Amino acid sequence: MKIALVLDDSIDRPDGVQQYVLTLGAFLSRSGHEVHYLCSTSARSDVTVHSLARNVGVTFNGNGLRIPLPTSRRAIRELLDQERYDVIHVQTPHSPLFAARVVDEARKLQARSVRIVGTFHILPDSRLSELGTHALGRVLARNLRRFDAFMAVSEPAAEFAARTFGISATVVPCPVEVTRFAAEAAARDPEPGEDGRLVVAFLGRLVERKGVLELVHALDALPVELQERLEVRIGGRGPLMGDLEAAIEVSALSRVSLPGFVAEEDKAAYFADADIAVFPATGGESFGIVLVEAMASGAGVVLAGANPGYLSVIGDDPRVSVDARDSNAFAAALRLLIEDSAVREELHAEQAERVQRFDVERVGAQVLEVYGV
Known part of the structure; x- marks a missing residue:
């Protein structure tokens, strides 16, 4: 055709x-x-x-x-x-x-x-x-x-x-090249957290509804001993960069990097190095391509904002979805994932299976059915 x-x-x-x-x-x-x-x-x-x-x-x-x-x-x-x-x-x-x-x-x-x-x-x-x-x-x-x-x-x-x-x-659903992301992640040179720290990673536009400031506030609400176990990487660019830098400056967080724009060819490696990939959008999301990309890349566990579009991807398990505007609840969700490696492993296995439903080969076949093929 x-x-x-x-x-x-x-x-x-x-x-x-x-x-x-x-x-x-x-x-x-x-x-x-x-x-x-x-x-x-x-x-x-x-x-x-x-x-x-x-x-x-x-x-x-x-x-x-x-x-x-x-x-x-x-x-x-x-x-x-x-x-x-x-x-x-x-x-x-x-x-x-x-x-x-x-x-x-x-x-x-x-x-x-x-x-x-x-x-x-x-x-x-x-x-x-x-x-x-x-x-x-x-x-x-x-x-x-x-x-x-x-x-x-x-x-x-x-x-x-x-x-x-x-x-x-x-x-x-939106199609994602799940197999490609997995292959690119497997071929990367790993960049784990320094001194065995867990990597908490965000990637997205630095605009209000993506929840990046809420992420910093939730991390800052964690006990100091947990903060010291983390290396935080916040990728992306946008109008909130100045506000983000100011929020980090006044927080108690000691290991935060701002790599800026992450190119398409570098996404898989970026996500694969994350022990916890966090996307705390507060609304306005009809789907969640970035969630699928992170899961496909093998991120340890994906935690998402509990907006309807993201829930359509991540599911309704409260351990992986959170109201990002509630700093205490957000911090509690992060704390569970930081402290319990068994929970992270369980959720990782569930997400690795769940992500297959969004693979382009499967979704593309559904689109062709709508086309009448």
């Missing part, structure tokens, strides 16, 4: 939707399909990209996003007429000014001969975000009727899609 993966933003950004699109696209290409990426500006030359839009930056749902300016319908029609895709797969919620126009023009040009599907990706981090998504759903109501099928990356995302967009979506 010839498949168009449509994204309002650029595929060059290292965000979750881009990871979804590129991982799925690579699987589809390996499976013998011809894959094109319809997006805004992109500098990539290793895949077939059609850059059809220009973007402006906005803040929504606790994230810095880019949305497209109005895109030429004529340019879209010319591309669709030339390529004649069998499947057009749109990442939603989507813009009326780009992806929705792709759907409209494809349906006019090919009637029902092209299968149009969507994947719903978000959960709100606030009431304002929910209202904004609901309003967008009303704007897109006619466009949404032109889709043949919808997916959502988690059950909570599917429920939110039904509530705001009025659509029924099949739950198909």
Whole structure:
């Protein structure tokens, strides 16, 4: 088949939707399909990209996003007429000014001969975000009727899609190259904690909803004798860097490093060296790709914020999920994992088995079913 993966933003950004699109696209290409990426500006030359839009930056749902300016319908029609895709797969919620126009023009040009599907990706981090998504759903109501099928990356995302967009979506999780992460982790040069210290690792954007400051506060609430058993590594960059550095400075933590941005090719080694990988997002998460990556890399145990998207990945075991805003409960969860190696080993075995359900080969087969293959 010839498949168009449509994204309002650029595929060059290292965000979750881009990871979804590129991982799925690579699987589809390996499976013998011809894959094109319809997006805004992109500098990539290793895949077939059609850059059809220009973007402006906005803040929504606790994230810095880019949305497209109005895109030429004529340019879209010319591309669709030339390529004649069998499947057009749109990442939603989507813009009326780009992806929705792709759907409209494809349906006019090919009637029902092209299968149009969507994947719903978000959960709100606030009431304002929910209202904004609901309003967008009303704007897109006619466009949404032109889709043949919808997916959502988690059950909570599917429920939110039904509530705001009025659509029924099949739950198909985000695909992750589990086997690749495991292989890259196994091939690394280990960097364990100095002097036998346990490594507590975080990786994510340094923005409020990712919970990095809550992590520092929880670690600071631990008894000094436990803090001295830890080496803390906080990877990522973002607007909270100054606040993070200040919080570390006034804390009692003695071994904290800030490696900054961790490149894609270094993620597996970074996670594999962690005895406890912590992702304390407080909300706004529809899934948890980073959790899957850490589990796939063999992190000792993954502890996550108890938001609906992360719980869809990690499960409802209270030993591995915590309300990050409750510093005492967060510290208690960390203390259990620090002090009890048997619990860490038990949870590691459970997570090593659980992560297989998100492998791209398994998830890709589910996507192909939605495509009608």
